[in-house]
Amino acid sequence: MLVKTYGSAIYGINAVVITVEVNIDIGVQFMMVGLPDSAVKESHHRIEAALKNNNYKIPGKKITINLAPADIRKEGSAYDLTLAIGILAASEQIRGERLNEFIIMGELSLDGGLQPIKGALPIAIEARKQGFKGFVLPVQNAREAAIVSDLEVYGAENIRQVIDFFDGKAGLEQVMVNTREEFYSQLNHYEHDFAEVKGQENIKRALEIAAAGGHNVILIGPPGSGKTMLAKRLPSILPPLNLHEALETTKIHSVAGKMSKEDSLVSVRPFRAPHHTISDVALVGGGSNPQPGEISLAHNGVLFLDELPEFKRTVLEVLRQPLEDRVITISRARFTVEYPSSFMLIAAMNPCPCGFYNHPERDCVCPPGTVQKYLNKISGPLLDRIDIHVEVVPVPFRELTEIRSSTPSSIIRERVEKARYIQEQRFDDQKNIFCNAQMSSKQLRTICVIDSSGMALLKTAMEKLSLSARAYDRILKVSRTIADLDDSSEIRPEHLAEAIHYRSLDRETWGG
Numbered sequence: 466m467l468v469k470t471y472g473s474a475i476y477g478i479n480a481v482v483i484t485v486e487v488n489i490d491i492g493v494q495f496m497m498v499g500l501p502d503s504a505v506k507e508s509h510h511r512i513e514a515a516l517k518n519n520n521y522k523i524p525g526k527k528i529t530i531n532l533a534p535a536d537i538r539k540e541g542s543a544y545d546l547t548l549a550i551g552i553l554a555a556s557e558q559i560r561g562e563r564l565n566e567f568i569i570m571g572e573l574s575l576d577g578g579l580q581p582i583k584g585a586l587p588i589a590i591e592a593r594k595q596g597f598k599g600f601v602l603p604v605q606n607a608r609e610a611a612i613v614s615d616l617e618v619y620g621a622e623n624i625r626q627v628i629d630f631f632d633g634k635a636g637l638e639q640v641m642v643n644t645r646e647e648f649y650s651q652l653n654h655y656e657h658d659f660a661e662v663k664g665q666e667n668i669k670r671a672l673e674i675a676a677a678g679g680h681n682v683i684l685i686g687p688p689g690s691g692k693t694m695l696a697k698r699l700p701s702i703l704p705p706l707n708l709h710e711a712l713e714t715t716k717i718h719s720v721a722g723k724m725s726k727e728d729s730l731v732s733v734r735p736f737r738a739p740h741h742t743i744s745d746v747a748l749v750g751g752g753s754n755p756q757p758g759e760i761s762l763a764h765n766g767v768l769f770l771d772e773l774p775e776f777k778r779t780v781l782e783v784l785r786q787p788l789e790d791r792v793i794t795i796s797r798a799r800f801t802v803e804y805p806s807s808f809m810l811i812a813a814m815n816p817c818p819c820g821f822y823n824h825p826e827r828d829c830v831c832p833p834g835t836v837q838k839y840l841n842k843i844s845g846p847l848l849d850r851i852d853i854h855v856e857v858v859p860v861p862f863r864e865l866t867e868i869r870s871s872t873p874s875s876i877i878r879e880r881v882e883k884a885r886y887i888q889e890q891r892f893d894d895q896k897n898i899f900c901n902a903q904m905s906s907k908q909l910r911t912i913c914v915i916d917s918s919g920m921a922l923l924k925t926a927m928e929k930l931s932l933s934a935r936a937y938d939r940i941l942k943v944s945r946t947i948a949d950l951d952d953s954s955e956i957r958p959e960h961l962a963e964a965i966h967y968r969s970l971d972r973e974t975w976g977g
Contacts, residue, residue, distance in 0.1 A: 468555040472547035475584040477802035480591035484533045487551035492527030499532030514575040524556040543582040546571035566598040577624040581605035586719040589613040608729040611642040651732040655701040660873040664860040677884035678946030679900035681810040686857030692813035700734040701874035735766030741775040761804040773814040774842040853967045884949040913941040
């Protein structure tokens, strides 16, 4: 007897429906075809034990299973439940009239329990797109899949519940999630707030400008000056995710297996802070079975690289293309996948190996030339993609002990949102450009026009501070953002002066 059940495979952050054809005939053999990997082939043993422990069995006949399309490689253990239900239906141990209405996915334990799968959200989206009535999957992934409307989602704890569901003996409880309610309930839930930061008003201002224009930032300062603390609070002043961004971000985290049982939707901007021992593949994604890397997990959020010079050179260099294209392409001999990677980069570093170069109270003990050598660990092309360089100095004791509270993130976010709205109107007719940091050189000449006094100021700064040529475009972009925060249609000299201040750490003038 021939029976078809339906599963799904993940490629990039999208899913493809897989038809599992189970045919039982005369003979004694078990054969699986359709490019299954080792984990899929091993499912035979897991299925056999799970069925036996639930008073069912694999029939002692010739069983042929085809995973179609046969030219797509099937990976992982999530097909266990799909295969088991197909075998039971083909051997007439359970009823199979409704199998064509559902996508069925789940990894089986030997006792028949269901283990969570990766990519439940993109699978649910594809199931609805292909006209399936519902999706049966492990209960741990049910809330994640249930945010897809017009699709019945049933979470099961074990294979016995799934068998009873298709036999009509007992129903599974449909999991319901109000997507918009879930989204808005967590929209402004941030663990950290700028109200907790004492002093560092100039750094807060720099981060506000960065958030308003989507600019990348590097913070340079001695240990304990507050670089990490400030960076962790940056997501709290970024504009809230919209529903489309939240769904896209959730898909990436779902594919990477980062969603917990309680999670249904990523509704706050991600903050990823990988350790400096990370490999280049772990950062950008890839592997033999490609998975999203840290830059994709930071999509629509912030990627924080602490102790930037300590990262391996090869790791930092692979960031250059994703920072420009906002997407990373993983190519293999048989296929190519793309992962979104539109993130804000915020980096932090000590000014020198000892950490106290330019410290107001402590002396640097590094030998001559060490400071410049330390900064040279960061390549020019990467530094070129960082618009704002800020020197962070330690907070004086009197500011640490002040009782008055600082400006909360909610107030700063309001100013950022107003500036972002101005940019949305400005780039309304431009494809894939949403903020000032993404402007091309051609757009820069038409949008960032400065008057004669501003030009004279910029010329003087370039000569006196020995700023490099790369700083010119960056200063114009940042000054345009400062003008937007000031609700000014023109870039005035004071806007340029502040933008120039944020290039004072350019490599030609830093470190002597």
